Amino acid sequence: MRVLLLSYGSRGDVEPMVGLALRLRERGVEAQVCAPPDFTELLEGAGLSLVPLGRSLKEMATEAVTGAAKPQKPLSMSERAAQMIATTYEAVFAVAEGYDAVVATGLVPAAAAARAVADRLGIPYRFVSYFPTYLPSPHHPPLAWPGTLPADVTDNRVLWERNAELMNELFGEPVNAHRASIGLPPVDDVRAHVFTDRPWLAADPTLAPWLRPADLDVAQTGVWIRPDERPLPADLEAFLAAGTPPVFVGFGSMPVRDAEDVARAAVEAVRAQGHRVLLSRGWAGLAPTDEGDDCFAVGEVNQQALFGRVAAVVHHGGAGTTTTAARAGAPQVVVPQMADQPYWAGRVAELGIGAAHEGPSLTAASLSAALATALTPETRARAKGVADAIRTDGTTVAAELLRAATGA
Numbered sequence: 001m002r003v004l005l006l007s008y009g010s011r012g013d014v015e016p017m018v019g020l021a022l023r024l025r026e027r028g029v030e031a032q033v034c035a036p037p038d039f040t041e042l043l044e045g046a047g048l049s050l051v052p053l054g055r056s057l058k059e060m061a062t063e064a065v066t067g068a069a070k071p072q073k074p075l076s077m078s079e080r081a082a083q084m085i086a087t088t089y090e091a092v093f094a095v096a097e098g099y100d101a102v103v104a105t106g107l108v109p110a111a112a113a114a115r116a117v118a119d120r121l122g123i124p125y126r127f128v129s130y131f132p133t134y135l136p137s138p139h140h141p142p143l144a145w146p147g148t149l150p151a152d153v154t155d156n157r158v159l160w161e162r163n164a165e166l167m168n169e170l171f172g173e174p175v176n177a178h179r180a181s182i183g184l185p186p187v188d189d190v191r192a193h194v195f196t197d198r199p200w201l202a203a204d205p206t207l208a209p210w211l212r213p214a215d216l217d218v219a220q221t222g223v224w225i226r227p228d229e230r231p232l233p234a235d236l237e238a239f240l241a242a243g244t245p246p247v248f249v250g251f252g253s254m255p256v257r258d259a260e261d262v263a264r265a266a267v268e269a270v271r272a273q274g275h276r277v278l279l280s281r282g283w284a285g286l287a288p289t290d291e292g293d294d295c296f297a298v299g300e301v302n303q304q305a306l307f308g309r310v311a312a313v314v315h316h317g318g319a320g321t322t323t324t325a326a327r328a329g330a331p332q333v334v335v336p337q338m339a340d341q342p343y344w345a346g347r348v349a350e351l352g353i354g355a356a357h358e359g360p361s362l363t364a365a366s367l368s369a370a371l372a373t374a375l376t377p378e379t380r381a382r383a384k385g386v387a388d389a390i391r392t393d394g395t396t397v398a399a400e401l402l403r404a405a406t407g408a
Helices: 011-026 037-045 057-066 077-093 108-121 156-181 190-195 234-241 259-272 303-309 319-328 341-351 364-374 377-389 394-406
Strands: 002-008 030-035 050-052 101-106 125-129 247-249 277-280 295-298 312-315 332-334 354-356
Touching: 002 011, 002 077, 002 108, 011 030, 011 037, 011 101, 011 319, 011 394, 030 037, 030 077, 037 050, 050 077, 077 108, 077 156, 101 108, 101 394, 108 125, 108 156, 108 190, 125 190, 125 394, 156 190, 234 295, 247 259, 259 277, 259 364, 303 319, 312 319, 312 364, 319 332, 319 341, 319 377, 332 341, 332 364, 341 354, 354 364, 354 377
Parallel strands: 002 030, 002 101, 030 050, 101 125, 247 277, 247 312, 277 295, 312 332, 332 354
Antiparallel strands: none
């Protein structure tokens, strides 16, 4: 069996696909990952190849945050979608000969291109989400794009109906124009076409349960974990050994405005709680703002090995970071920036394994207040309890679902 895995998104969107690819490889299945070019090193480190999709996401995200390098005439959402569909389809179809299934996640236009590849080849297609609120349900509203949902409506079903209409308005024309160009029939409902009537949910049932009853027959596989056996760098080991466990602060694949001010506020807040500081540079480029020996900065490291050795984890609330911290039993403070991150902030608070920072902009005072909750013995005990409940067999479940889908 050969499987194409497409993930058009940030590190948190790509790493679970790497975990699935490695599980499939253990079972003698060839898996090809298609993702933005930012993740070549990640794939090579796992012994996998990458089919690059589009421009560097880091460059585009940084431009969006800083306002740099905007074109003279900005493209509309539909025009950007048309470009993404065409370039994604071209890259994936070029390597798709002989594959038996396609699994996709990430942005809707890219997933629509993956579905077109599967339809063209006549092979199974599966869509996967890493968090429940991406998928239609009466139990939660859709992700809110500014100005796209009526503010006076609280009925989730009505909001999801509007969400489907919006996806058709934005993506219907480019999706169907592309499908016509390769001899495929049009679709009436873009969202249903991309998500299918039985999407997968690769999230832990304790951290992010799929609530029933619901309209979709969602298959919750459990979280997809990429095992990481890398040792921590020697200088980081020395810092950890030199004192009490530090508080980790990092925003992953999230560029942030005024990164120096954010780093200064974070360091001040952690020190106010009597802890040392471990800054993760990430796409935000966080760095110490003074020469204090209680503050240390790291680049890309094995968070699975690190998070069990810190006092708390302050982060943006990506699905991967939230789950890794939860598995390690580390208390969390989530400072949500966008998309699914408010959902994860809410879950961390509801489960009692940390605190949800209010809004994306932090100050020393606001972060210190959130840390005061996360650093209590009660929160740590609860985090340890939840860690014991998290399953680690998600990629095995997904591999079995793929085997059943392909008849292999």
